[in-house]
Amino acid sequence: MKKFFLSQVALVAFSLLLIGCSSDDNDPIDVSDDVDPVDSVITGQITEDITLTNDVIWTLDGRVTVVDGVTLTIDPGTIIKALPGQEANASVLIIARGGKIQANGTSSAPIIFTSSTDNIELGQTAGTNLDENDRGLWGGVIVLGRARASLSGDAPENQIEGIPASDTNGLYGGTNDADDSGAMNYVSIRHGGTLIGEGNEINGLTLGGVGSGTTISNIEVVGNVDDGIEWFGGAVNSSNLLVWAQGDDGLDIDEAYSGTISNSLVIAGDVSDHALEIDGPAGSFQAAFEIDGLTLIGNTTTENGExxxxxxxxxxxxxxxxxxxFKASADVELDNNEVSQNFLDGLITFENWVLNGADNTIFVEKVACIENCDDNDPNNDVTEEIIILDPTFTERAANWTTTGTSGGANTGVFSWTYASAKGAF
Structure with a gap:
């Protein structure tokens, strides 16, 4: 097994690799001439440009970071298997601010991130021993940029969830909304979401402060413990996204993400929570997202499926x-007066929802507890008052809802995915 320890500990060995694999120190490393078709391991920091080729199954060992100024290129059809790691050292791929990933697969040769326990082999697009219910077997993929995010206290940057505060490569945010972190296209991320601390898991794909110069398209996340894809601020546009059987939310938006998410499909699994979870700005900077073309497939067995x-x-x-x-009790909810007021002010809007087996009554205004909330006596709680009246939020939803059996995303573009091969939709 040939190992690439891309860190300061192995700087000398890595320098020898550079000499052997490239005639020009400025050229990306093409390792295909220097490896046998057996597993190769990547760990630590990637400090020079490198290309992962599809004639090798690569193993991600621990926290692997593409640092500022470095590009990681991944060829179409490449398989990356990740070891589980432990807690803060869970196996995860981080593209730090200023680093880039060029992961451009194709519909016939997608790039696959999966667990080291997956028996998928070279040339295959799926193994046989894992399914969508195998979660938390490694971390996930994190891309960080210098675009704006609305942060608590108007902080200029923040540490991404899932990465220890001591690792400054986990910072995201800045002032460049056009920041370029590279491209991810036809990429499948499977069986991730390792627990790294109490209530703290890694998303399948995390995008923190990622700018509009970045391409995020044709992405699949399957069987992740936490959210499928989560945006923390940033302005990157994202298209053709599929999330299946996530343990928490399908698509999660935070901190004034201002891009457009187009043509997406979320398929609930047996333990999934919300298909969408949308939060607003945490600081004074405000910006609005757009979701256009979305299909949500629920089920009646998920306890919290909304x-x-x-x-x-x-x-x-x-x-x-x-x-x-979805089950009859599932809803689309405005959680508190703050978001309800945004609806009244036209700052959160809904257009053209087609519902099969439901109607406008799924749209519900809720209120937050404001006093006596932690005394373990719900009868003692003091809550906000409903503010969307005459007509109510539910009544107004009749303006944008119809019943039917089609609409939303163009699901034909997802024929390349693992979910499609398994008959998930």
């Missing part, structure tokens, strides 16, 4: 949605 939760001053638009298969 359509969507809008919280904490959410700002944005959700249009052209088709939803089917």
């Amino acid at each position: 359509y969507a939760d809008f919280r904490d001053g959410a700002l944005g638009t959700v249009r052209n949605v088709y939803a089917t298969g």
Whole structure:
């Protein structure tokens, strides 16, 4: 097994690799001439440009970081298997601010991130021993940039969740909304979400302060413990996204993300929570997202399976949605007076929702507890008052909802995915 320890500990060995694999110190490293078709291990910091080729199954060992000024290129059809790691050292790929990933797969040769226990082999797009219910077997993929995020206290930057505060490569945020972190296209991320601390898991794909110069398209996340994909601020546009059987939320927006998410499909699993969880700005900077073209497929067995939760001053638009298969108690909720006021002010809007097996009554205004909230006696709670009246939020939802059996995303673009091969939709 050939190991690449891309860290200061192995700087000398890595320098020899550079000499052997490239005639020009400025050229990316093409390791294909220097490896046998057996597993190769990557660990630590990647401090020079490197290309992962599809004739090798690569192993991600621990926290692997592409640092500022370095590009990681991944060829179409490449398989990366990740070891589980432990807690803060869970196996995860981080693209730090100023680093880049160029992971451009194709529909016939997607790039696959999966667990080291997956028996998938070279040339395959799926193994046989794992399914969508195998979660938390490694970390996930984190891309960080220098675009704006609305942070608590108007801080200029923040540490991304899932990465220890001592690792400054986990910082995101800045002032460049056009920041370029590279491209991810036709990438499948499977079986991630390792628990790194109490209530703290890694998302399948985390995008923190990622700018609009970055390409995020044709992404699949399957069987992640936490959220499928989460945006923390940033302005990157994201298209053709599929999330299946996540343990928490399908698509999660925070900190004034201002991009557009187009043509997405979220398929609930047996333990999934909300298909959408939308939070607003944490600081004074405000910006609005747009979701356009979305299909939500629920099920009747998920205990907490809901359509969507809008919280904490959410700002944005959700249009052209088709939803089917949810249990009768599932809802689209405005969580408190703050987000309800945003709705009244036209800052959160809904357009063209087609519902199969439901109607406008799924849209519900809720109120927050404001006093006696932690005394373990719900009868003693003092709550806000409903503020959307005459007509109510539910009544107004009749303006943007219809019943039907089609609409939302163009699901035909997901024929390349693992979820499609397994008949998930």
